Amino acid sequence: MPAFSFNDTLVLAAIMFSVGLAGVLVRRNMVFMLMSLDIMLNAAALVFVAAGTRWHDAAGQVMFVLILALAAVETAVGLAIILRLHAHGRPTLDADTGNLPEG
């Protein structure tokens, strides 16, 4: 039997996604929120690859590549925002103060 069955991969992806979601909801630091988002994206990508293996279709890895591009854009823009806020002299990277004009 193969090392991973499809169900095992789904369970792994679900766990990773939940961990990432918990990170987004629990952590207030924006850097950590971005990392958690990356974990969630990886979980989604894992499901695509597993499905591609299951039905032996290259589309799964195509989706993986697209998700990779999405993650790169998301990280770049998110980090740019963080840098910008930091450059404005905000003492914290607390996401909950992001709505205040001079927070």
Next chain:
Amino acid sequence: MATFLLPLLVLCPLAASLIIFISAGRMGARGAGTVACAGIGVAAVLSIIVSVILLSGPTGGGLQVTLWPWVHVAGFSADIAFMLDRISMIMILVVTIVGLLIHVYAAGYMRDDPGIARFFGCMTLFVAAMLVLVLSSDLLCLFIGWEGVGLCSYLLIGFWYDNPANTAAARKAFYVTRVGDVALLCGLLLLATATGSPRIGAVLAAVTNGQVSASGISMAAFFILMGALAKSAQVPFQAWLPDAMAGPTPTSALIHAATMVTAGVYLIARLHDLFVMAAPVMALTAVLGTLTLLMGACAALVQSDLKRILAWSTISQVGYMFLALGCGVWQAALFHLMTHAFFKALLFLAAGAVIMRARHEQDIFRLGGLRHAMPGLTVAFVIGASALAGLPLVTAGFYSKEMILSGVWHVRFGLTRDWTVTGHPLWAMALLGAFLTALYIFRCVFIVFFGKAGTVAAGRTSRLMTIPLGCLCVLSLCGGVIEMPDTLPSLHLFSALLDPATPLSHADEPVWLVLAGAVVPLAGLALAWMLWGRPSSVMRGARTAGGPDGRHDVLSRWQDIPDRAGAAAGGLVRAASARVFAVRAGFLDMLARWSGRIGRWGARMLERLHNGRMRWYAAWIAGGLCMALAVAVLS
């Protein structure tokens, strides 16, 4: 040769714009103006040449150029392709020639502005985008031009960006047209997916062959109509155009006459085969056009800002075009578009010169008696006003409006299979609109140019500004004689030019139809003279002396009629209406109170929801995800 000239036609203004932008203001006022005028001038010459080539070719055909394939994937392909047929020929002639006159004028008008290079760069880009829009034979390519026009209008309306009001007006124009753009994109993509090709010719052929379901056609036509309404500032998207006066006057002239607001009219005229198949949407177009023309005319009647009067009059006149489009006489719409481009450009340019010489005073009640100080501008403005009002026989506006009116008179809307509605009510309202048009524009003329002197005029109008005004005067007077109603010497050059196969002729139309169209503007002029023109006119002191005294005279004369039956009937009606009013008022009050209460409550709930915390939103997303999963699993 024509295949070579057609891309060049777009390239000229684009190149001028690029040169001006790249030079980044190092060229100086004279240089930027010269480059811009040269670019548009070459485009104008080229458009005349390609028109001659097109007309000398076989009838019915068009010039096709595919520049390069843009996207080619399975199931979808789009090209950058241009097509010149007779509709787009009219449009490129109008855009380039009127655009050239406006540019020459602007070279004089904007001479002393520090941002003149940016101004001319945007203006030429505007013309280039409009040329792409009218020439493209591919829906996606057309959308590029459509967005380019929107972008340039944003840049030009907010040209004097130091003033927050101007940037707010620019943003408003951008947002409102954006709503329409989304609708338009939906419509275009619906069409492209339903017919399998974004080429306009293929789409129209597929639609007329019945390859698309009736509901699909109606949906696509409706979305495209929404896009066109937003671009052309029709009800319910009319709000952005009056604010767009924040830009420089040549910009307003360009937006109103040649480029922006005519894009919607052009689009529907281009896709008229599609709209013919969607009868309810046609009826909706006609009704919205009628509403807009009445509303624009009424709004123009009470404005006191000279440029705003002209803005509302544009909305009203474009309403006429939509009425014509809704009635299926797209030839009339294009004809009116052409004449409107002439006289509206003339009005704006003359108004700009007047305002400039009156030290930037735009309130018509503070201007006054200017006919002694600037006789030339007075003549130009009066010619434009007459053409706008459609004074019979001598102006271009008369013939185009007459064509629309006769088209509306003859139309029958087949809403369902056995329920047809005639266009006579719309005709009556359009006639009322013509009356109001004459009334408001001559109100403006009489107040600004006649009567007591207001502000002191200073300076002279430069030669660069007077030459375009002269050309536009000639066009506004004589541009209409190429198409005449059958009652007059029957002459149908314009509609024959557009569509040689089916000339638009109404041989059976009664004489009084033309007479009505001719008399109504005169009546409006006469009323305007009585109210504002005479030295001791009724309304002249209206703004200062509280209320118009004339109304009392009229009322007292009516009351003198000794008619007891009438009085009794009046009392009865009054009692009944008071009763109805009480009931209605109570009901409306309740409605208003409850809707207000519900609205406030909902707003408070929504406000609590939108607290600006990112994690709170993320939690909501996660909650929704869990709900969706639960539903999917449990069901």
Next chain:
Amino acid sequence: MHALALLAAGVTVTGAIMVITRRVAVHAVLYLVVTLLALSVVLVLLGASFAAMLEVIIYAGAIMVLFVFVIMMLNLGQPDSQREKEWLHPRAWLGPGILATIVCTELLYCATPLSGPVRLPLPITVHDVGLSLFSRYVLMVELVSFLLLAGLVTAFHIGRHREGGH
């Protein structure tokens, strides 16, 4: 489920949990790198070697460098030597190091041709992926290029240093 698979999945989940529970951002980044490496092992075991390669090179390589870079820029306030000392403390790198060693061993074990007992599923090669990517999904590639361009412009615009920014 194979022991190798269990190990890789365990490292992945452990790393992910450690990421969201660390207090110092640099530690979290280290754990995130380990998580991604472990995930690439999972991908290899799924027969998606191309995806695993991309995961290591682009994700663990390029995107994580971005994170490290930004975190270093954010901490400019502290004196450099103190920061260095804090980072080099064994407490910081011991956990990620152990996990990374496990993953590395596993990766080597998978990669050697002698790894008899592991039976990988029928692999989907780069060839298949490339063919699919540039024939059926070429419109998607175009859209993603739009997205990347938009991201580039946005990041440039937001991150640009303005003189006396307000």
